[in-house]
Amino acid sequence: MEVLHIYHTNDLHSHFEHWPRIHQLVTERRKWHEQEGDSVFLFDIGDHMDRWHPLADGARGKGNTELLNEAGYDAVTFGNNEGITLSYEDLDNMYDDRRFKVLAANLYRKNGERPGWAQPFETYLTKNGVRVGVIGLTVNFNHFYDLLGWKVTDPLEELKKCVETLKGKTDIIILLSHLGIHDDEQIAIMYPEIDVILGGHTHHILHGGKVVGNSLLGAAGKFGQYTGHVIIEVDETTKQVSSKRARLYDMNDWEPVENESETIKQYYEKGKTLLGKVVADLPQPLPAHHFKDSPLASLLCETLKEWCDADCAFLNAGLLLGDLKKGVVTDYDLLTICPHPINPCTVKLTGAALKEVLLQTKDEKWPHLQIKGLGFRGTVMGNFVYEGIEFSGINQPHKEIRIGNKPLDPKKTYTLAIPDMFTFGRFFPEIYRSENKKYYLPEFLRDLLTVKLAELNH
Incomplete structure (x- = not known):
């Protein structure tokens, strides 16, 4: 028997607190297995990068590429955090210095060509002549890729082409799938030719793997x-x-690596240095509060409305994780208080629908509601903050809402600016159902603050 060892990671999201242990594990194991004459492969299944971390943000993903190089990865696919939280140019340059293959069968430029740094699959030959085909797929957020200048296609259609090409030319087929557990299970049924599906995106944990049909599914949370x-x-x-x-x-139980804390700190400090550019010099502090008036949240909401040229805007104060102190403000400071990969967005609503949404924002459940996912990197929702919206008699039987100093007209169509997270979750059914949404990419909410603070400083 020939033995193949495949090590894999997924959805690291730039959480480097265990990276020194992962690095040591995969590099030492490769030496052991190769000394035994076995074949070794090392893959990452995407979302290795997340711009909440200074190194990922400051180096625009190139710091992550460097870490993957140092650990000896053979191939990676990428996830939505690489794909739609970077500008077109930043994604196009992220893998310039890679020493591994980037596998993404369903990514193209707008002209239909594949980027030079990506390929649909790779084939490997082991020492004893076993042919291993490895395919990569990323999640099909086609609308957002389109806004950024890319084109992603149906992953299942691309997979079919890859499997047909590799069938008969390989002995083993492995899929690197940043699609999520449900798609992986569907693929296992559809394609018994695929021996192993290494998954991610939905952060599922398969301790002993999971057999579906002929395929072994693996995922590492x-x-x-x-x-x-x-x-x-x-x-x-x-x-x-x-x-x-x-x-x-389990990396929590793994033996700590020598100088582990120092290494993790170095990643952070390197990113902090990269984000040292001065944005503004504030004559007064701008406090942020989750549950009372928040001057910084009000400024962000005002900026959101202006940026999107909307009739009105709202956001949740919990988006801001801290104050801006008097004095110099850097890119690092703005990342620290607003680390979310959340974009500005507008939605068009009738006055009647807008009124329903605004009344829902007054529900007492919101401020202390804990949120996970949807790009949110904070803890609680916090109070809602409004711009161009006034309430009067809100606790009375006859509530009045004014938009831009005029009574809300139930039949008029309004443009509401919001953080894009409110369009993904089912926070507000009227927003979720609306087909008239516009997303502003690649700007994050903190980029709006950067521009606004620079303007105020002059």
């Missing part, structure tokens, strides 16, 4: 809490897979 290991045994004569199994290593 999120934030580098686990490193995955798949072992495949292949008959050297027939080149047929005789066994495959999966396991996860």
Whole structure:
């Protein structure tokens, strides 16, 4: 039997607190296995980068590429955090210095060509002649890729082409899938030719793997809490897979690495240095509060309305995680208080629908509601903050809402500016159902603050 060892990570989201252990694990294991004559592969399944961390933001993903290089990764696919939180130019340059393959079968430029740094699949030949085909797919957020200047296609259609190409030319097919557990299970049923599906995106944890049809599914959760290991045994004569199994290593329980804390701190400090550009010099502090009047949140809401040229705007004060102190403000300071990959967005609503949404924002459940996902990097929602919206008699039977100093007209159509997270979750059904939304990419909310503070400083 020939033994293949496959190590895999996914959805690190720039949580580098376990990276020194992961690095040591995969580099030491590669040496051990190769000394035994076994084949070793190391893959990342996307969302390795998340711009909440100064190194990821300051280097626009190139710091993540460097870490993947140093750990000896063979191939990666990328997720939505690489794909739609970077500008076209930043994504196009992120992998310039890579020493690994980037596999993304469903990514193209607008003209239909593949970027030079990406390919649909790669084939590897082991020492004993076993042919391994590896395919990569990323989640199909086509509308957002389109706004950024890219084109992504249906991953299942691209997968079909890749499998047909590799069938007969490979002995083993592995899929790197940043699509989520449900798609992975569907693919396993549709394509029994795929031996192993290494997944991500939905942050699922498969401790011993999961067999669906003929495929073994593996996934390692999120934030580098686990490193995955798949072992495949292949008959050297027939080149047929005789066994495959999966396991996860819990990085919380792993032995600390020498100088671990210093290494993690160095990643952070390097990013902080990259984000040292001065944005403004504030004559007065701008406080931020979650549950009372918040001058900084009010400034951001005002800026959001202006940026989107909207009739009115609202956002939640919990988006801002801290104050801006008097004096020099840098890019790093703005990342610290507003780390979310959340974009400005507008939605057109009738006055009647807008009134329904605004009344819902007054529900007492919101301020202390804890949120996870949707790009939110804070803890609680906080109070809602408004611009161009006034309430009077809100606790009376006859409530009045004014938009731009005029009574709200139920039949008029209004443009409401909001953080894009309110269009994804089912916070407000009227917003979720609206087909008239406009997303502003690649700017994040903190980019709006950068521009506004620079303007106020002059």
